Amino acid sequence: MLPETLHRTGALMRHNTMLMLREPGPLASRIILPLAFLILLHPLYERAEAGSRGVTQAVIAALVTFSLMAMSIAGSSILTERIWHTWERIRVTAAHPAEQLVGKAVPVMAVLLFQQALLLGFGVGALGLKIQAMPLLALVLFAWTLTIIGMGAALGLLVRSLSAMSACYDIGSMIMSSLGGALVPLAAMPLWVRHIAPASPGYWAVSALESALSGDAGRTWAASAALAGFAAAACLVAWLRAGQSWGRSAGL
Amino acid sequence: MLRAEGLVKRYGDCRALDGFDLVVQPGEIAGLVGHNGAGKTTFVEVVTGLVKPDAGSIRIAGVDARRDPRAARKLLGVAPQEQALYNTATVRDNFRLFGSLAGLRAGGLQAAIGAVAEELRLTDVLGQRVGLLSGGQRRRTQAATAMLGQPAVLLLDEPTAGADPETRAALLAAVRRRADAGAAVVYTTHYLPELADLGATLAVARCGRVIARGSQDSLISGLPGELRLRFEDRDLAPSIPAALAGRSTTVEDEIRITTANPPADLAAVLAAGCTPTSVDVRKPDLDDLYRALAMETAHAA
Numbered sequence: 001m002l003p004e005t006l007h008r009t010g011a012l013m014r015h016n017t018m019l020m021l022r023e024p025g026p027l028a029s030r031i032i033l034p035l036a037f038l039i040l041l042h043p044l045y046e047r048a049e050a051g052s053r054g055v056t057q058a059v060i061a062a063l064v065t066f067s068l069m070a071m072s073i074a075g076s077s078i079l080t081e082r083i084w085h086t087w088e089r090i091r092v093t094a095a096h097p098a099e100q101l102v103g104k105a106v107p108v109m110a111v112l113l114f115q116q117a118l119l120l121g122f123g124v125g126a127l128g129l130k131i132q133a134m135p136l137l138a139l140v141l142f143a144w145t146l147t148i149i150g151m152g153a154a155l156g157l158l159v160r161s162l163s164a165m166s167a168c169y170d171i172g173s174m175i176m177s178s179l180g181g182a183l184v185p186l187a188a189m190p191l192w193v194r195h196i197a198p199a200s201p202g203y204w205a206v207s208a209l210e211s212a213l214s215g216d217a218g219r220t221w222a223a224s225a226a227l228a229g230f231a232a233a234a235c236l237v238a239w240l241r242a243g244q245s246w247g248r249s250a251g252l
Numbered sequence: 253m254l255r256a257e258g259l260v261k262r263y264g265d266c267r268a269l270d271g272f273d274l275v276v277q278p279g280e281i282a283g284l285v286g287h288n289g290a291g292k293t294t295f296v297e298v299v300t301g302l303v304k305p306d307a308g309s310i311r312i313a314g315v316d317a318r319r320d321p322r323a324a325r326k327l328l329g330v331a332p333q334e335q336a337l338y339n340t341a342t343v344r345d346n347f348r349l350f351g352s353l354a355g356l357r358a359g360g361l362q363a364a365i366g367a368v369a370e371e372l373r374l375t376d377v378l379g380q381r382v383g384l385l386s387g388g389q390r391r392r393t394q395a396a397t398a399m400l401g402q403p404a405v406l407l408l409d410e411p412t413a414g415a416d417p418e419t420r421a422a423l424l425a426a427v428r429r430r431a432d433a434g435a436a437v438v439y440t441t442h443y444l445p446e447l448a449d450l451g452a453t454l455a456v457a458r459c460g461r462v463i464a465r466g467s468q469d470s471l472i473s474g475l476p477g478e479l480r481l482r483f484e485d486r487d488l489a490p491s492i493p494a495a496l497a498g499r500s501t502t503v504e505d506e507i508r509i510t511t512a513n514p515p516a517d518l519a520a521v522l523a524a525g526c527t528p529t530s531v532d533v534r535k536p537d538l539d540d541l542y543r544a545l546a547m548e549t550a551h552a553a
Contacts, residue, residue: 012349089330
């Protein structure tokens, strides 16, 4: 049973990787844009927040905002399959819905982690970003990537068109990253924003990244746990949609 | 073997399936025919597990599909009505994925891809993206994905809809070969001649159930056909013998006589002194069968 599961999941992962590489535009955009943002805007952040805090804020702003935008990679890959009717076609094979979702998620996870690693690497190499606890940072990146994939998958199974998806991730990612204090520190935002900020996964991502970079294990674990909660909720929605007939192409 | 018994599927007040029974033996091609909304596609969706039935049972090669759907799907090859292929991937990529999901590996997978591509005349386009294929090539690619892995039960939902004659011939030959190899095939279509070419048995669906099942000959040959006559002088039409007049209708400049014995009725027309300029005999078809079955149902009610 397990070898068959691994065989099918492997086939789906290879296939989904190939599909992403055949249409590399979105990947290139999600990798080049945050680097450009960081290169062009880090002086602004360094001037606004003196010293290393400015660099940290600039890297976190680029990482959280653009990884949220990369939610579209996960969502589009599922929605496109629903439009092509291949989502149902796979469902009538021996593949379990979990295999189908893992086969989709792993290649997207690799892209997201690559995007984040590139930004952090650039921050360390070119801007002097300090990382105090690498294992904690790895934990945060993993939890944050799962959250993004879960939200993207749920979105890909909820919406009915590519334009609806585009609107959702454009609006959603900007609101979540702004509310979370990624673009502008929460301390500089109105009081009411600070009150509702914890409702945004972006808030916990910023908090977890700041803590991991400064080596605060307690805060990192707490924020990562909150991210895991968001990820679990999003994955549950995606799982229910994938397993039931709600996500069917007939509804498009 | 496919055995579906007492399938019921309701959508609100609508009964898409209402006691649907169908048994298809290994090596048999069952042509599932019926008007739109008769329940054909819902039946396919229920058998594949895309839709859960409210009642009834499905066994695929002995496996209870409701209790163990994934084990049942391993034995199933499906070509849905709508195109379901990866447009940005090549034909080979599509075959590789669906072959792998059907359990084929490495050398076996490559051999199966080569064989099915040759069988359905797709060898030359294996490296082409599906989005760039012609309609007929896509139809054949879709059907081929269902045939990889030699499934015990093959469900083909209108596989030749809109297909050109070459595509149709290639598909029918491939389906026939699968049945000859022992697969039980369910083939939904609106074209009776295709089923005749396949040597398929008929299952006529209406209002969510199979209302007639048997060979084409047994179901259709006893039905009346039509004798269609045209006359140079339209005024001759009233001269049609009285015995035939009750069974005749006039459509534009053509007189149509419903008949079980065209030669005898034509002889009667000629004997009455009416000489048609053209004679056409239309054999009974699926529509006649639907009409006959509908009348039968109405009488029974």
